[in-house]
Amino acid sequence: METDGSKDAGLGSSVQGLHLTVVKHNEDMSQAAAERVLAQLAQRPDSVLGLATGGTPVGLYRQLQERKADLSKAALFNLDEYYPLPRRHPQSFFQFMKGHVYDPLMPLSYDIPNGEAEDVERECTRYETAIRSAGGIDLQVLGVGRNGHIGFNEPGTPFTSRTRIVALKRETMEDNARFFGDIGLVPKRAITMGIGTILEARSILLLASGAAKAEALYQLLKGDVSPDVPVTALRLHPSVHVIADEQAASLLE
Numbered sequence: 001m002e003t004d005g006s007k008d009a010g011l012g013s014s015v016q017g018l019h020l021t022v023v024k025h026n027e028d029m030s031q032a033a034a035e036r037v038l039a040q041l042a043q044r045p046d047s048v049l050g051l052a053t054g055g056t057p058v059g060l061y062r063q064l065q066e067r068k069a070d071l072s073k074a075a076l077f078n079l080d081e082y083y084p085l086p087r088r089h090p091q092s093f094f095q096f097m098k099g100h101v102y103d104p105l106m107p108l109s110y111d112i113p114n115g116e117a118e119d120v121e122r123e124c125t126r127y128e129t130a131i132r133s134a135g136g137i138d139l140q141v142l143g144v145g146r147n148g149h150i151g152f153n154e155p156g157t158p159f160t161s162r163t164r165i166v167a168l169k170r171e172t173m174e175d176n177a178r179f180f181g182d183i184g185l186v187p188k189r190a191i192t193m194g195i196g197t198i199l200e201a202r203s204i205l206l207l208a209s210g211a212a213k214a215e216a217l218y219q220l221l222k223g224d225v226s227p228d229v230p231v232t233a234l235r236l237h238p239s240v241h242v243i244a245d246e247q248a249a250s251l252l253e
Ligand SMILES: O=P(O)(O)OC[C@H]1O[C@](O)(CO)[C@@H](O)[C@@H]1O
Pocket: 052, 053, 054, 055, 056, 057, 079, 080, 142, 143, 144, 145, 146, 150, 151, 152
């Protein structure tokens, strides 16, 4: 396995368009990711960025702060939000983004599904329309769940799915219980961009760190393309860059 470097996945035509960079540690992943986001902003200051929450992108957002990324012309969207959950709840993805990105980096605009919308169907339609009205997403940052979920699109989700309300799998609630302190406090549902919505982004940056993500990454690069492992949908996209640390890449090769 090539490390601290970059290489094409080199796995034949089914993964053409997918580029893999393996780096040593989580911090290296965050640095490499920040470079790609900064390059996107340099090329197009008014980029539309799709961002993710969870543990994976925290280092990326720290790097963007340290490097004084200029988001003053950029529009931000997010993958998902728990439902129902008030925006003021400390574990809402809105609060996560406020702390890590909105307040420190002051983007021109931001939008995130509203976890306290009264009419959830209407909120999902509003969100899809807002993304389209902004011109679509230029660069979508993704993490991946242990079970291969992207956004909150759990195994079994059709690749054509759009923004909608979903039920979370038990393993996803278990993984996110660390943020809530108790699994009983984790919301059972969420609003998430669909896989079809995600695949419309012009380019995708997937980050994976730690041994818990190794199987999902293996499936992405070597498994069958199947809704059973949502992240494999990325094999259908023409421009995906994966940055993984050595632990996440440990099943490859
Ligand atoms: O980065 P983590 O905390 O491992 O989470 C993995 C993925 O699961 C989610 O939390 C669910 O949306 C994503 O935001 C994230 O990319």
